[in-house]
Amino acid sequence: EQRSLVRLRVAATRTRDGVDIALMANAESRDDVARARQLGAAGVGLLRTEFLFLQRTEVPDEEEQYAACRDAVLAMEGRPVTLRTLDLGADKADASGIALPREPNPALGLRGVRLALARPALLRTQLRAMLRASAHGPVRILVPMVSQREEMLAVRRHLRECERELRREGHPVGAHTPLGAMIEVPAAAFALATLLDTMDFVSIGTNDLIQYLLAADRGNDAVGALFSPLHPAVIRALHEILAACRRTRKPASICGEMAGDPQYTRLLLALGLTELSMHPANILEVRAAVRRCELSALRRRAGALLRARDRSAVERAVARL
Ligand code: PEP
Ligand code: MG
Numbered sequence: 330e331q332r333s334l335v336r337l338r339v340a341a342t343r344t345r346d347g348v349d350i351a352l353m354a355n356a357e358s359r360d361d362v363a364r365a366r367q368l369g370a371a372g373v374g375l376l377r378t379e380f381l382f383l384q385r386t387e388v389p390d391e392e393e394q395y396a397a398c399r400d401a402v403l404a405m406e407g408r409p410v411t412l413r414t415l416d417l418g419a420d421k422a423d424a425s426g427i428a429l430p431r432e433p434n435p436a437l438g439l440r441g442v443r444l445a446l447a448r449p450a451l452l453r454t455q456l457r458a459m460l461r462a463s464a465h466g467p468v469r470i471l472v473p474m475v476s477q478r479e480e481m482l483a484v485r486r487h488l489r490e491c492e493r494e495l496r497r498e499g500h501p502v503g504a505h506t507p508l509g510a511m512i513e514v515p516a517a518a519f520a521l522a523t524l525l526d527t528m529d530f531v532s533i534g535t536n537d538l539i540q541y542l543l544a545a546d547r548g549n550d551a552v553g554a555l556f557s558p559l560h561p562a563v564i565r566a567l568h569e570i571l572a573a574c575r576r577t578r579k580p581a582s583i584c585g586e587m588a589g590d591p592q593y594t595r596l597l598l599a600l601g602l603t604e605l606s607m608h609p610a611n612i613l614e615v616r617a618a619v620r621r622c623e624l625s626a627l628r629r630r631a632g633a634l635l636r637a638r639d640r641s642a643v644e645r646a647v648a649r650l
Pocket of ligand 2 (some may be wrong): 473513536
C-alpha cells in the first residue's frame with residue numbers, strides 16, 4: 330500500500346475516462362511548498378500567508394514577504410501559486426504584531442478582507458510583495474472572506490495602484506496577475522452571479538462556508554456533529570456556486586478540508602469540480618481516488634445528490650455515485 334502510494338507521486342491525476350483533474354496544495358510553510366512539489370501537485374491552490382505573521386511580535390516587512398512569496402513561486406517551477414492576502418481574525422488571531430480589536434463575536438467581525446481594507450498599508454505591503462513575486466512565475470492573488478462587490482473593487486484598486494507604483498520604481502512585475510475571491514460567506518455563494526464580474530477566479534472555502542451556513546463553529550467540538558460537508562445546504566451551495574461559475578466561464582476550485590478527504594472526491598467531481606486544493610499529506614490518496622473515477626458516469630448521477638433531503642440520504646447518494 331505504502332509502495333503504491335509512492336508510485337502515485339509521478340502518476341497523472343486522470344479519471345478512467347481520461348479527464349485531468351488538477352490537485353493543488355494548501356501550504357502554510359516553506360516545507361508544505363517543498364512537499365507539494367515532491368508529490369507532483371499541479372500548483373499551490375492556497376498559500377496561507379498568515380504563517381508569516383503568526384506567533385511573532387513584529388509585522389514582516391515587504392522584503393520578507395516578497396522573499397517568502399518568491400521562494401514559493403520558484404519552488405513550484407512554473408506551476409501556478411495562489412497567494413492569499415492576510416486572513417487574520419477569528420480562528421487565526423495569534424499575531425501579536427497586529428493589534429486585533431477585541432470583539433464579542435470575532436467570526437462575524439473584522440477578519441479577512443475586512444481587516445485588510447481597514448488597514449490599507451498592511452494590504453498594500455502584501456500586494457506589493459505578491460506582485461514582485463509574480464515576476465518569477467505564475468501568481469494568482471486570492472482574497473478571503475469576501476461578501477460584497479465593494480470589497481473586491483477596493484482590493485483591485487489597491488492592486489492596480491501598487492502595480493503602477495512598482496513599475497515606476499523599476500521593479501519587474503508579471504504581465505497579468507489574476508485576482509480571485511474565496512467563496513466562504515453564504516452571501517457570496519448565493520449572490521455569486523452579482524459578484525463574478527469583479528473576480529477572475531473563485532476558490533471555495535468550505536471550512537468557513539460550512540461554519541457560516543450551518544451556524545456551527547468550525548473549532549467547537551460541542552457542535553462538531555453539526556459541522557458536516559454532507560448537509561443538503563452545503564451540497565446545494567456548492568452546486569449553485571459551480572453553476573454560476575460555469576455560466577460565466579470563471580474557473581472555480583475548492584480549498585476547504587473536504588477537498589483533501591478521499592471519501593468526498595467522487596462527490597466533488599460529480600458536482601463539477603476539476604481543481605481541488607488540499608494539505609500535501611492528502612494529495613496521493615486523493616489522486617488514487619480520482620484515478621478510480623469515471624467522470625461522465627459521476628456527472629450523470631449528480632442529480633441524486635441534490636434531491637437528498639438529509640445527511641444520511643446524501644451519504645447514500647454519495648455511496649451510489
Ligand atoms: C476555508 O475556509 O475553507 C479555507 C480554506 O480557509 P481557512 O481554513 O484558512 O479559513
Ligand atoms: Mg476560510
